[in-house]
Every structure is written in C-alpha cells, then in structure tokens.
Amino acid sequence: MSTANLRQPLSALRRTLSASWSSRRLTLNGRLYSQVSVAGIPAEALQSLTPSQVSFIQNLPKAELHAHLNGSIPVPVLLELAREHKSTSTSVSSHIQEGLKKLENLELKDLNDFFGLFPAIYALTATPAALARAARGVLSSFLDGDAPQSTPRATPEMTREEYVETVAAEVERYPEDKAALIVSVNRTMSEQEVEECVGIARRIVGIDICGDPIAGDMDKFAKYFADAKEDGLGVTLHIAETTENTPADTLRLLQFQPNRLGHATFLDDEAKSLVLKNKTCIELCLTSNLLCKTVSTLEQHHIQYYLAQDHPISICTDDTLPFQTSLLAEYALLLAPAPLGLGLSEDAVRRIARMSLDNRMSVLS
Numbered sequence: 630m631s632t633a634n635l636r637q638p639l640s641a642l643r644r645t646l647s648a649s650w651s652s653r654r655l656t657l658n659g660r661l662y663s664q665v666s667v668a669g670i671p672a673e674a675l676q677s678l679t680p681s682q683v684s685f686i687q688n689l690p691k692a693e694l695h696a697h698l699n700g701s702i703p704v705p706v707l708l709e710l711a712r713e714h715k716s717t718s719t720s721v722s723s724h725i726q727e728g729l730k731k732l733e734n735l736e737l738k739d740l741n742d743f744f745g746l747f748p749a750i751y752a753l754t755a756t757p758a759a760l761a762r763a764a765r766g767v768l769s770s771f772l773d774g775d776a777p778q779s780t781p782r783a784t785p786e787m788t789r790e791e792y793v794e795t796v797a798a799e800v801e802r803y804p805e806d807k808a809a810l811i812v813s814v815n816r817t818m819s820e821q822e823v824e825e826c827v828g829i830a831r832r833i834v835g836i837d838i839c840g841d842p843i844a845g846d847m848d849k850f851a852k853y854f855a856d857a858k859e860d861g862l863g864v865t866l867h868i869a870e871t872t873e874n875t876p877a878d879t880l881r882l883l884q885f886q887p888n889r890l891g892h893a894t895f896l897d898d899e900a901k902s903l904v905l906k907n908k909t910c911i912e913l914c915l916t917s918n919l920l921c922k923t924v925s926t927l928e929q930h931h932i933q934y935y936l937a938q939d940h941p942i943s944i945c946t947d948d949t950l951p952f953q954t955s956l957l958a959e960y961a962l963l964l965a966p967a968p969l970g971l972g973l974s975e976d977a978v979r980r981i982a983r984m985s986l987d988n989r990m991s992v993l994s
C-alpha cells in the first residue's frame with residue numbers, strides 16, 4: 630500500500646492546535662519567533678508592533694485550525710533529518726541533494742525554491758521514526774517553543790495507517806484540548822483510498838479535501854464524507870481557493886455540509902449566502918494568500934467581507950515553512966496598522982481568536 634498520495638504537497642495531514650506561545654525564543658530583530666523563521670510581510674507586521682502588543686497576541690488564547698504537517702516542519706529539524714539521511718542512505722537522488730543544499734546554505738529565496746523542496750521533505754520523512762520527529766517538531770513549534778527531541782530510528786516503508794498512527798502518537802503527547810489531527814484526502818485519490826483515510830480515526834477530529842482544484846470527481850467522495858459526519862468527524866474542505874475552482878464544484882462541496890472551509894477566496898454570491906446562512910467558519914491564511922497571489926492586498930482580502938458580516942473566521946498559517954510565517958505573525962497582521970496590517974483593535978483581535986477556539990472540532994469519545 631502506497632503512502633504517496635498522503636504525502637503530496639500541501640495535502641498531507643493537518644492538525645488543529647490550541648497554541649500557547651512561549652516567549653523564550655522570540656527575538657524581534659533576529660526574526661526568530663519560536664522555532665519558526667518569519668520573514669517578509671508577516672515579519673514587517675510583527676516588527677511594527679509595540680512590546681505590549683506582541684505580548685497581547687502571544688498571550689491570547691487561540692487555535693491554529695489549518696496548518697499542513699509537511700509544510701510546517703521547522704528548518705532545524707529538516708536539517709537534522711537531512712544529515713542522518715545522508716549518513717545512512719547510499720543513493721540520494723540529485724533533486725533531494727539540491728534541495729537540501731539550498732536549505733543548508735539558506736539559499737531559498739522564493740516560493741518556488743520552497744515548493745521545490747517538497748520531494749526532499751517526503752524523502753526525509755519516509756520512515757515512521759523520521760516522520761515522528763518531524764511531527765514532534767511541528768507540534769513543538771506551535772505549542773512549546775522548545776527544541777524538538779529525537780526519537781530512535783525505525784523500519785522504513787509505511788502504510789497509510791502507519792503514517793497516521795505515527796503522527797497521531799505524537800499528537801497524543803499533548804492533552805486533547807491542545808492538539809488534534811485532521812486527515813486530508815487529495816482530490817485525486819481513489820474511492821478505496823478515501824474510504825481508508827476516513828476509517829483511520831484515532832485522535833483524529835476531522836477530514837479535509839485538498840489538492841489540484843480541478844482534479845477528481847467530488848460526487849464519488851460524497852458518501853464517504855456523509856459517513857464521516859455520521860461517525861461524528863468534523864468536515865473541513867479546501868474550497869474556492871483559486872479561480873480554477875468552478876462555482877459548480879464549490880456548490881457540490883458545500884453539499885457535504887462542512888463544519889469549516891479552507892480559504893474560500895473565490896465564493897460567488899450563491900455560495901456566500903449558503904456559508905453565511907450556515908455560519909460555516911472560514912479558515913483564513915493571510916500570508917499564504919498574498920504570497921500565492923490569490924489575493925493582492927490585505928485591504929482586498931476577503932477577511933474584510935467576513936469581518937463586516939460578523940461571520941466566524943479563524944486565522945491560520947497554512948504552511949509555515951514556505952510562507953515563512955507563524956501564528957503569532959499572522960495575528961500581528963490583524964493588529965498592525967495599515968498598510969502593514971489590518972489595524973484592528975485588540976478587542977476585535979480577541980474576538981477573532983475566540984472564534985478560532987469555538988470552531989475547533991472535538992475528539993470522538
């Protein structure tokens with residue numbers, strides 16, 4: 630059984646986290662916030678804040694509801710895995726070597742460089758032990774602010790079930806209200822693969838659809854998502870993320886009765902009215918949208934529409950590694966004065982953080 634589909638770019642596993650930030654690793658001028666490198670747009674917003682504003686967003690109870698595992702592995706963990714990979718592997722393909730060299734020499738300049746790194750990330754997390762370390766690093770970067778610990782090496786090759794079990798075991802190191810897991814199914818998966826993903830449900834709170842916006846027959850997925858809902862799993866869907874997602878595709882996905890929606894950047898009026906009527910929480914990833922150029926400025930971001938409608942939203946990172954951001958920095962974008970941020974009041978930001986907590990999915994009892 631292959632795990633390849635489960636480890637596609639931007640599509641593997643997601644986890645929901647209640648982030649409680651540690652200030653130990655926060656250095657504003659060094660651009661190191663916890664273990665996450667923050668640069669560009671979110672870093673400028675963060676740097677524009679006063680120490681008391683930074684402390685306000687640090688101490689704000691909030692949940693990260695949309696962060697992909699493979700796109701959020703801290704660089705030090707990747708480098709450590711790369712060093713071990715080099716010492717144990719006789720045949721490392723040239724594209725992996727190239728990606729790792731760039732990472733080691735801090736030569737990653739733009740998004741393409743980062744996305745080009747994904748084949749290397751899959752290769753480095755192909756064993757349960759390496760995957761566990763990566764998952765631990767991700768969880769730690771969101772929840773602890775401590776250096777990730779090592780775990781022993783184990784046998785290579787994983788089934789999909791082993792993959793989820795490995796990550797779930799790391800998630801379970803935290804209390805239920807601190808960390809949980811969402812399994813993303815790729816739009817290109819077969820029915821059999823979707824059925825298998827929906828069936829693996831230990832410390833998993835929900836299921837998601839992502840991947841190529843024009844791929845896959847969503848009609849075939851419907852019954853598995855209905856089953857998942859019946860079993861008590863939450864449903865969140867990457868929806869209308871690009872202009873390639875058709876209105877018909879969006880309406881089809883909304884029939885899955887999702888609890889939350891990822892991005893929802895290009896909803897038409899009909900879709901918007903359904904979302905407003907159902908009060909479906911929108912997971913918004915500001916830096917991701919700006920860097921992927923699906924939204925050109927914060928002023929034009931659809932967060933403005935949902936704020937005006939007083940509609941539930943949650944602020945999320947999507948992929949901290951390529952977008953060089955953190956949850957703290959995404960919240961800085963809310964608070965920083967325009968044009969660096971949205972210039973919202975602390976009360977408004979507190980309210981948004983509360984909405985993220987209110988829209989967490991709960992672990993099956």
Ligand SMILES: [Zn+2]
Pocket residue numbers: 639695697839867891947
């Ligand atoms: Zn995403």
